[in-house]
Amino acid sequence: MSGFPGSIAFDEYGRPFIILRDQATQKRLTGIDALKSHIMAARQIANIISTSLGPKGLDKMMVSPDGDVTVTNDGATILKMMDVEHEVGKLLVQLSQSQDDEIGDGTTGVVVLAGALLEQAGALVDRGIHPIRIADGFELACQVAVKHLDKIAELFPVSQDNIEPLVKVAMTTLGSKIINKCHRQMAEIAVNAVLAVADLEQKDVNFELIKVEGKVGGRLEDTVLVRGVVIDKTMSHSQMPKELKNVKMAILTCPFEPPKPKTKHKLDVTSVEEFKELRQYEQDKFKEMVDLVKKAGANLAICQWGFDDEANHLLYSQGLPAVRWVGGPEIELIAIATGGRIVPRFEELTPDKLGSAGLVRELAFGTTKDKMLVIEDCSNSRAVTILVRGGNQMLVAEAKRSLHDALCVVRSLVLEPRVVYGGGAAEIACSLAVAAEADQLASLEQYAFRAFAEALEAIPLALADNSGLSAVHFLGEVKSKQASTGDPALGIDCMNTGNLNMRDQHVIESLRSKRQQLLLATQLVKMILKIDDVRSPGDSGM
Structure with a gap:
């Protein structure tokens, strides 16, 4: 009973009972x-x-x-x-x-x-x-x-052809928010986003397909709806192309690096020859990985993990643009939007597992160095991203909360069209x-x-x-x-x-x-x- 907050006592029949401590302070x-x-x-x-x-x-x-x-x-x-x-x-x-x-x-x-x-x-x-x-x-x-x-x-009429009634409901929700100076634009963005992912026959809305991204800078009016995926990343090498068309992308969760034993390991390099041999082995492995990706027909690699400068340079010299450190949720959304499969090993990469998109481009913001990657015209165009802009982080965060409310209200009307x-x-x-x-x-x-x-x-x-x-x-x-x-x-x-x-x-x-x-x-x-x-x-x- 050492961990119990009290002491044990016995009555006249020998039955134990607990006396609670700190009774006076309760x-x-x-x-x-x-x-x-x-x-x-x-x-x-x-x-x-x-x-x-x-x-x-x-x-x-x-x-x-x-x-x-x-x-x-x-x-x-x-x-x-x-x-x-x-x-x-x-x-x-x-x-x-x-x-x-x-x-x-x-x-x-x-x-x-x-x-x-x-x-x-x-x-x-x-x-x-x-x-x-x-x-x-x-x-x-x-x-x-x-x-x-x-x-x-x-x-209440809910249809793809006439969005005006839905916009009016979304405007009612946004009327009490800080973003009400451009609440018609925000309401239209919310309605279009929900209708893009909604199944009106089944009366179902998959919220997982709507991503709301925020970027400080610009005005609230610069907020846009992207028919695709926006990720807060750039091409891994500064000299890789900033715009790609008819993209076939390999979505990888395996890193571009030589295989290492899972156990603790130690390698002694005692001569220049051995060092050159080790370096050549790494080069060959990198080359093999890049060849496997290119052989599958990919012209863009999206990787969940990072890779060092040597691998990055090799990817650039082999003409294979790549994006590194893409988070798990983003990887899943890209896979859904492009119809691709997430591949855990290079050997498993085949042409049918590649995702396809009409356009992948870098989006630059004014005079700042901030850039984001936009994947548009996806094969499964139902995934959409709302890119929220604002003068400071506080405004962007509140705009995201407000848009979430508007999205939820439009979803409620798709599920039950009564007001x-x-x-x-x-x-x-x-x-x-x-x-x-x-x-x-x-x-x-x-x-x-x-x-x-x-x-x-x-x-x-x-x-x-x-x-x-x-x-x-x-x-x-x-x-x-x-x-x-x-x-x-x-x-x-x-x-x-x-x-x-x-x-x-x-x-x-x-x-x-x-x-x-x-x-x-x-x-x-x-x-x-x-x-x-x-x-x-x-x-x-x-």
């Missing part, structure tokens, strides 16, 4: 105190995140322990980088991450909603309602809200539906239903607040108009256009994303409401 929360602590922690995190919601949402600057600075308004990124100590705070971080993994968008909204639900639950607990009854009521209310979402959702309207319109419609259902209930759950309806209003309230509007006044106006007209497209006019109709403003969101937000937030809140005992060493505050 703090234990039980019952309503534990619940209040959870609600307080969730509210604090939700309040921090809520200011980043919507097109006028504010960014957060995160500084890591190493001093690295990240500026973003992506909810999942903010929470991942926050140093959260409270147990429920960590659950909210996981909630945001789940939304990001499953949908890719709505990471801020799901946390704001969960925080609002817990705040409403706290008020119900103060009124003497048992947490289990609240949790059950929230779950029933969530089912009503999800059914109403399905009812108000509209079918609801943004600007808080869908939440207000669901809130009205849940509140109406509460009036039909005779049980105690009606209080939970009304609390759920009020929590749903947290999203439009935060949108109005972040836009500098009188939040409660605007929400009351929109609710009144939705209730009287029955139009679920009326939302918060964040951009001050004077039009509350989100259909006219083209503020469109994926039904899949909204539904997932409701379900995930409700599941987490139900789990938290059922926790009544927390034991942790020291203080359990944030």
Whole structure:
């Protein structure tokens, strides 16, 4: 028992039991105190995140322990980088991450909603309602809200011929990001990238075929979609050709170097003749490797490993351009795009294992020495790369995060082509539906239903607040108009256009994303409401 944090004792019957150490320093929360602590922690995190919601949402600057600075308004990124100590705070971080993994968008909204639900639950607990009854009521209310979402959702056209509707949805996602000054261009890039790799018949999108590369320099407007693969490498020799056409490439995971015994080895060279003999052996082996590659018909070698200057010079003199130190993921993407096979030994290289591309060229950036290699017109052209440009590393990183959100939203629409309207319109419609259902209930759950309806209003309230509007006044106006007209497209006019109709403003969101937000937030809140005992060493505050 030496490794156990306690000592062993025996009762009067000789049965052993363990006495825990540091009992005095441990703090234990039980019952309503534990619940209040959870609600307080969730509210604090939700309040921090809520200011980043919507097109006028504010960014957060995160500084890591190493001093690295990240500026973003992506909810999942903010929470991942926050140093959260409270147990429920960590659950909210996981909630945001789940939304990001499953949908890719709505990471801020799901946390704001969960925080609002817990705040409403706290008020119900103060009124003497048992947490289990609240949790059950929230779950029933969530089912009503999800059914109403399905009812108000509209079918959405997804086709290769008309990308305009998809571009409008992607623009809604990018409207709240730092790159919104060129968000139409970014939206078109995201839509074209997804459609290039999507199978519309099977309703499937292979995200592995979309690569997002960033390069500091230039402007955001210089961001381009390459129908092929971009790798952050150059030709291994400066005098090798910078542009190759009708390329047959050998994709190698074996190094250009003489074979060595796997065991520890030692070679004594005692004379000039022996040294010359050894040098000649190396030359012959290099030549043999190059001949095997050329014999297969390759005019470009992509190698996962490096090779020394002697091998590099030989490749140049033999007229075989090569690229070295290409990473594993890039190697796989090149193989998929060019239809080639990854070859582990030179002896196994055959013409049918070569990849083919119409054009391989080096891409230079302005007056800097930075260069990248672009492989275009591939035999399997479904692999695409988005090359993001920006003035500094921080901007490029945030642009990549923003494009990831847009790509995920377009993917969601390919998987399920149904949409609801943004600007808080869908939440207000669901809130009205849940509140109406509460009036039909005779049980105690009606209080939970009304609390759920009020929590749903947290999203439009935060949108109005972040836009500098009188939040409660605007929400009351929109609710009144939705209730009287029955139009679920009326939302918060964040951009001050004077039009509350989100259909006219083209503020469109994926039904899949909204539904997932409701379900995930409700599941987490139900789990938290059922926790009544927390034991942790020291203080359990944030």
